[in-house]
Amino acid sequence: MLALVLILVLVRVFLPQTFLSASLPFLHASNYVSDRVGSITAGFENARRLEGARAALATQNEQLAEENAVLLAQNNDLTALEHVPAASPGVAAGVLARPPESPYDTLVVAAGAAAGLEEGDVAYAASGIPLGVVERVSASAASITLLSASGMKNDAWLGALRAPITLFGTGGGTFIAEAPKNASTTIGTIVYIAGPGALPIGTVSGVSVDPAAPFITLAIKGSVNPLSITYVVIRPGASAHWPLTASSTP
Amino acid sequence: MKYALAFLALAAPLLFPWPLTAVLALGAGFSFPVVPLIVGIFTDALYYSRGAHAFPLFSVLGLVASVGCYFVRRFLKTSIMRA
Numbered sequence: 001m002l003a004l005v006l007i008l009v010l011v012r013v014f015l016p017q018t019f020l021s022a023s024l025p026f027l028h029a030s031n032y033v034s035d036r037v038g039s040i041t042a043g044f045e046n047a048r049r050l051e052g053a054r055a056a057l058a059t060q061n062e063q064l065a066e067e068n069a070v071l072l073a074q075n076n077d078l079t080a081l082e083h084v085p086a087a088s089p090g091v092a093a094g095v096l097a098r099p100p101e102s103p104y105d106t107l108v109v110a111a112g113a114a115a116g117l118e119e120g121d122v123a124y125a126a127s128g129i130p131l132g133v134v135e136r137v138s139a140s141a142a143s144i145t146l147l148s149a150s151g152m153k154n155d156a157w158l159g160a161l162r163a164p165i166t167l168f169g170t171g172g173g174t175f176i177a178e179a180p181k182n183a184s185t186t187i188g189t190i191v192y193i194a195g196p197g198a199l200p201i202g203t204v205s206g207v208s209v210d211p212a213a214p215f216i217t218l219a220i221k222g223s224v225n226p227l228s229i230t231y232v233v234i235r236p237g238a239s240a241h242w243p244l245t246a247s248s249t250p
Numbered sequence: 251m252k253y254a255l256a257f258l259a260l261a262a263p264l265l266f267p268w269p270l271t272a273v274l275a276l277g278a279g280f281s282f283p284v285v286p287l288i289v290g291i292f293t294d295a296l297y298y299s300r301g302a303h304a305f306p307l308f309s310v311l312g313l314v315a316s317v318g319c320y321f322v323r324r325f326l327k328t329s330i331m332r333a
Contacts, residue, residue, distance in 0.1 A: 005284055008291050019295035024262045100267035102297040103308060135301055148304040169302070 090235035105149035173222035279319035286315035
């Protein structure tokens, strides 16, 4: 047994992508079984089917609202800017593992170096909202660290006035941030991430005020739920906006 | 039974949410103390993010759990022999 541990450690240190590649068939199988079980149980009753259809429409509606917000923000920015380069179409990749299987708020996706992915590429949701940064790439899989991962720090803007704030990831698609006490913030205020244009990454879901502190603490719920995401679009060359930055939370 | 539990614990990082993985690894650790360490290393190999976390937490927790399981197991064995 101890020899096995030693072998594991050596492989982990010297061939870190081996585990990702070797686990790929099992992750595919796990996803397939999960999908099959889901579709079998959904077919039992009419009520269940209707509930599924309703949930799908709700998801679609949410996605359209997000897309609308993205387009509105981009439109506002494009009217003020000139010569903004168009985004590349990117690579669509199925998600094989996500939180809570992944304890570190990372996604494992079924596309890797063979599909042209590189470390530092940025993963977006279907609606165009940035989700995370590609951190490790093997031939046919990649690991993406979510922007909401605990310890991640990103610059963002708050509300229509675009007050600058710093987002601290707290895991599971949520963030916290600090804003001046005089910032006009209410629950539902949209938070935009600073990048190519302003992209709505989440909404304020809670405001906590400490009378002794000069700032207020905002709880922010991400626009995209990473626990149920099924595929992402990965585009190269934008990671400078969201560098992987470990930091202490406020 | 104990072999099935150990196998399930080793496969858990691919199949189950991490809290269940941790419970299975601990459960298997009382029969095979090295299992929590292997599960921790495997979990970190799959999911650990260097950019966001300073050190591989689950490998460290696996080591702690393995050492704990080893001593509990040894203590229980000694107690049974004394009785």
